[in-house]
Amino acid sequence: MMDCVEDANHDPLSAHSTASPQSPGTIDPKLEKKKPNENVSLADNSLLVDISDALSEKEKVKFTVHTKTTLPEFQKSEFIVVRQHEEFVWLHDRYEENEEYAGYIIPPAPPRPDFDASREKLQRLGEGEGALTREEFVKMKEELEDEYLATFKKTVAMHEVFLQRLAAHPVFRNDSHLRVFLEYEQDLCAKPRGKMDLIGGLMRSMTTTTDEIYLGATVRDVNDFFEQETSFLQEYYSHLKEAVAKVDRMTSKHKEVADAHIRLSSCMTQLATREQPPTERFLTRAAETFDKCRKIEGRMASDQDLKLADTLRYYMRDAHAAKAVLVRRLRCLAAYEVANRNLEKARAKNKDVHAAEQAQAEACAKFEQLTARAHEELLDFRTRRVAAFRKSLIDLAELEIKHARAQQELFRKSLQVLKECQ
Amino acid sequence: MSEGPDTPPFSTVDINNDNRDDEDLFASAVQEVSLDPEVNGAREGLEKVTISDAPPSITASLSSPIMEEIGTERPNNIIITITEPQKIGEGMSSYVAYRVLTKTNMPIFSKHEFAVLRRFSDFLGLHEKLTEKYLRSGRIIPPAPEKSIVGTTKLKMASTPSIESANGTSAAGSMQSQFVERRRAALERFLNRVGQHPVLCIDPDFREFLESESELPKATSTSALSGAGVLRLFNKVGETVNKITYRMDESDPWFEERSSRIEALEVCLRRLYGACEALAGERRELAARTHDAARAAAALSGADLHAPLSRALSHTADLHEKIEQLRLEQSNTDFYVLAEHVKDYLGLIGAIKDVFHERVKVFQNCQHAQMQLTKRRENKAKAELANRPEKIEQATNEIIEWESKVERGQQEFDTISRVIKKELERWDELRLTELRAALLRYLDEHMKHQAQSIRYWDAFLPEARAIK
Numbered sequence: 001m002m003d004c005v006e007d008a009n010h011d012p013l014s015a016h017s018t019a020s021p022q023s024p025g026t027i028d029p030k031l032e033k034k035k036p037n038e039n040v041s042l043a044d045n046s047l048l049v050d051i052s053d054a055l056s057e058k059e060k061v062k063f064t065v066h067t068k069t070t071l072p073e074f075q076k077s078e079f080i081v082v083r084q085h086e087e088f089v090w091l092h093d094r095y096e097e098n099e100e101y102a103g104y105i106i107p108p109a110p111p112r113p114d115f116d117a118s119r120e121k122l123q124r125l126g127e128g129e130g131a132l133t134r135e136e137f138v139k140m141k142e143e144l145e146d147e148y149l150a151t152f153k154k155t156v157a158m159h160e161v162f163l164q165r166l167a168a169h170p171v172f173r174n175d176s177h178l179r180v181f182l183e184y185e186q187d188l189c190a191k192p193r194g195k196m197d198l199i200g201g202l203m204r205s206m207t208t209t210t211d212e213i214y215l216g217a218t219v220r221d222v223n224d225f226f227e228q229e230t231s232f233l234q235e236y237y238s239h240l241k242e243a244v245a246k247v248d249r250m251t252s253k254h255k256e257v258a259d260a261h262i263r264l265s266s267c268m269t270q271l272a273t274r275e276q277p278p279t280e281r282f283l284t285r286a287a288e289t290f291d292k293c294r295k296i297e298g299r300m301a302s303d304q305d306l307k308l309a310d311t312l313r314y315y316m317r318d319a320h321a322a323k324a325v326l327v328r329r330l331r332c333l334a335a336y337e338v339a340n341r342n343l344e345k346a347r348a349k350n351k352d353v354h355a356a357e358q359a360q361a362e363a364c365a366k367f368e369q370l371t372a373r374a375h376e377e378l379l380d381f382r383t384r385r386v387a388a389f390r391k392s393l394i395d396l397a398e399l400e401i402k403h404a405r406a407q408q409e410l411f412r413k414s415l416q417v418l419k420e421c422q
Numbered sequence: 423m424s425e426g427p428d429t430p431p432f433s434t435v436d437i438n439n440d441n442r443d444d445e446d447l448f449a450s451a452v453q454e455v456s457l458d459p460e461v462n463g464a465r466e467g468l469e470k471v472t473i474s475d476a477p478p479s480i481t482a483s484l485s486s487p488i489m490e491e492i493g494t495e496r497p498n499n500i501i502i503t504i505t506e507p508q509k510i511g512e513g514m515s516s517y518v519a520y521r522v523l524t525k526t527n528m529p530i531f532s533k534h535e536f537a538v539l540r541r542f543s544d545f546l547g548l549h550e551k552l553t554e555k556y557l558r559s560g561r562i563i564p565p566a567p568e569k570s571i572v573g574t575t576k577l578k579m580a581s582t583p584s585i586e587s588a589n590g591t592s593a594a595g596s597m598q599s600q601f602v603e604r605r606r607a608a609l610e611r612f613l614n615r616v617g618q619h620p621v622l623c624i625d626p627d628f629r630e631f632l633e634s635e636s637e638l639p640k641a642t643s644t645s646a647l648s649g650a651g652v653l654r655l656f657n658k659v660g661e662t663v664n665k666i667t668y669r670m671d672e673s674d675p676w677f678e679e680r681s682s683r684i685e686a687l688e689v690c691l692r693r694l695y696g697a698c699e700a701l702a703g704e705r706r707e708l709a710a711r712t713h714d715a716a717r718a719a720a721a722l723s724g725a726d727l728h729a730p731l732s733r734a735l736s737h738t739a740d741l742h743e744k745i746e747q748l749r750l751e752q753s754n755t756d757f758y759v760l761a762e763h764v765k766d767y768l769g770l771i772g773a774i775k776d777v778f779h780e781r782v783k784v785f786q787n788c789q790h791a792q793m794q795l796t797k798r799r800e801n802k803a804k805a806e807l808a809n810r811p812e813k814i815e816q817a818t819n820e821i822i823e824w825e826s827k828v829e830r831g832q833q834e835f836d837t838i839s840r841v842i843k844k845e846l847e848r849w850d851e852l853r854l855t856e857l858r859a860a861l862l863r864y865l866d867e868h869m870k871h872q873a874q875s876i877r878y879w880d881a882f883l884p885e886a887r888a889i890k
Contacts, residue, residue, distance in 0.1 A: 228727075232725070232727055235725045236722075236725045236726065239718070239721045239722045239724075239725045240722065242718050242721065242722075243715070243718040243719060243721070243722050245718075246711070246714045246715045246717070246718040247715050247718070249711050249714065249715075250708065250711040250712055250714070250715045253704065253707055253708045253711050254708055256704050256708075257701070257704045257705050257708050260697070260700050260701040260704045261701065263693075263696075263697035263700060263701075264694075264697040264698065264701055266697075267690070267693045267694040267696075267697045268694070270690055270693065270694075271690050271691075271694060274683075274686060274687065274690065275854075279854050279858075282858060282861075286861050286865075289865065293868075382727075382728060385728075385731075386728050386730075386731050386889060386890075389731055389734070389735075389889070390731070390734070390886065390887075390889040393734060393738065393886035393889070394883065394886045394887060396886075397879050397882050397883040397886055398883070400875070400879045401876055401879045401880060401883070404872045404873075404875040404876045404879065405872075405876060407868075407869075407872040408869055408872035408873055408876065411865045411866070411868055411869035411872065412869055414865055415862060415865050415866060415869065418858075418861070418862060418865070419862065
């Protein structure tokens, strides 16, 4: 994604963009999710969703969701609605609370659009304007604007991927809430989460966590696979979180290294203006080199962010969703055990045995179904994750090599030109 | 520098790149300038350095015409390297000894290659002596590295050897070795600058410093906390006041123009230094964060149940550790090749300002002598009017005395003005040469860093592909 933006700036060194197509890199994991588990052909165009436009207004981002469909359940075959972030969250919550989907890994909701960091930097730049030369200020502002644009594009991509994952899923795509989300032209009643909603959300996530702990401790799960998965996911999730944090810090510092070149370049230029022509030329060329170097370093940083950090982040959220499945399964198991105990009690008292038997049978069926589904989902999660990491790491390595080559070539050429100077 | 083996046409001394540690990132920039024939034009017959024609016994305190006219373009064939900093002793009385290795074929030295041990205060002492002797003549004395009470004390109090902890260099240990390395490189540049100066290089104190195997008398006057140190501080304050209050009636516009040019250059260089330092600092921080990311990747690798992915993540961790080292090296390049070079020049500008001010003092002297002469003449006239023969004779004697003082003063002023002009010309050329060399070296080093980075990622790529 970044490559497409920056390749447009007359960069002679990158004649072609990288492996990722026009759409953001994070799209690709989605394609790989459509594994042969479900019989969905990749060429199925019966429900296509994308975010065709997005507008950033002060505190809000408005996404234009565009749908093209051949499914009869929809009123039209092509239509547009405008949605805000909260409405995406609303949709996600509807899936989460639907018991039918208990065994499925629900695609994680997209993160809230967060431009605070960019805004803060822009503000600091404005405050420190006096200390910089005009040229430096302009360049830094450019950098910040690029950064803002990148963040913006990323958030659009995250929201888009979320919808596309739902639309492509053979079960999720038939959900009525999804239809409402895509079609209903008015605002959904999901206003920015009021205090009660926020607390409600908080309570839900808290109960999930406490359930995780409590049920994990009390409910006996004889299933080896799930036991292993549970401990694996817990550990893995926390490591992913840590990794995301550390990689983020690294890439943001890398950005700052790139930006530091701006000052260096401008000081060189200043120095050049007070020298005789031959030296002036020399120093000006050196300054240009530093400027170009900055651009390449900046790209290195953003590619690391895109390929490494974003992948880690995405699978961290997915791991979280997978954990949620495990918790739901445990809850179901707990309910099953309750039904069992009730049946025993009923048999002992010889009262309402039939009802108890039926209840127990239902609970059993529910649990087995959920277990089977969850089993598949977790295996699928692993496959997806491995494939996505593989792709990201390969992409990352290729991009870094490409950038390092560009840097090397830049220095080599500069050295040649500079040595000829004077 | 990447022109291939430099074999300078020195007949007697084999001053080759081989003798210099190729891995030594911190070889003096000046050192390389002097060796590289390209920089100073094609060199022929450098064996015969004009300086050696002058009898070595000339004390250069009064610059003889020969000394002044010596062309400043030819490099002296003397190279000084400083190696093996060693901590001697323990506690507050400990100090670091540096091995000063000189390779030269200048006739004033008795050998072609020799080494001595010197400590930091010896360098400062040398600088003091040179300043005492040559500043008045208008020479630009290369400044010595700054004292650092904090850095030195830390070094003294640390236990030897500096310990490297199990997981790489400890923060404290690496700070210390950074401090020592920085100082070592700065001292090396200082000595080489003196060595390249046409007049200073044959100074007997300089010679003694390089050659004499015995310990030099401890330069206590350079100690910050000594009585002499306090006295110096007072003198410095007095000088500063003098600098501010005394307005010289400048007859030569050259000096005014140069002075303002130098001031402007200083401002520029200060900004440049700030930018270089900032870049080096950010990169160092980046290296530290890369280390953290590597650790996180390793932890992730440990938790992953899928074996091939786990292996790949482990390789990612290794890769990032290598990258961390690389980024540290890049930071060092930023710092030692560029930032320190700029800092040196800020120091040299300080030395130039000192010498300008010295000229002002000489002028003040002249004025003072002139005033005294006028007064004595008045005295004589008064005595003649009052018809006091003894007074007349006294006044006449005094007039003669002051007339000669005025003449000497005038000569001194002319000399110092002349010498400063020559020195500044030389300095200007040298400045551009060194700046060019530093930038070229900087780009070259960074180019090599990128090559290394490519090698690391190239090695990693198949590992990523191997994930099933």
